[in-house]
Amino acid sequence: MGAQEQAPLWVWFVFCASGAICAYNWYWYIRSIIFYYKNGFDFSEDFGPKISEFEDDDRFTARPREKLLIVWPLFVVVSSAIFIPITLVLTGILKPCYNCGP
Template sequence: MCVVGGFCAYSWYWYIRSFIFYLKNDFDFSKDFGPKFRSELAEHDQDWVKPREKFLFDWPIWVLATSFITLVLVLALLGFLK
């Protein structure tokens, strides 16, 4: 529970910080912000996810996935899920 909750808090934290950063910069995705993600389709070791892809796809997927897993764990521990 603590590990999944930690990942959930980490992903929410960086997604909110990225949103505030890009909002202040008029959504200029030429500047990268936050931790780097490696691209799954990378041909070389130095291929990183572009800032726009990270903001629009990677962070929201992490936020939704970790939030869903945390919610399921909490409901299971409270006895609502059997």
């Protein structure tokens, strides 16, 4: 029997970074759902971190309804889509092909 192959260090770094980003996005999405549910889905009050492309211009800031229905779900899906394959590689379920070829 051969020794089990160790994952490179960069895979662990990507795992920790993507896991932290994924957890952050899930946290704020769930908190936003709870907040607006308790608030009767009144989107006149903003909740959570400001999602903006530019800090000083409010024209590019996501509105509360957009954040709940578009931005946070998109962030959650993308961060989970990045995190899940990394996790599967580290658990050994997915086997990446290192040095493949003839």
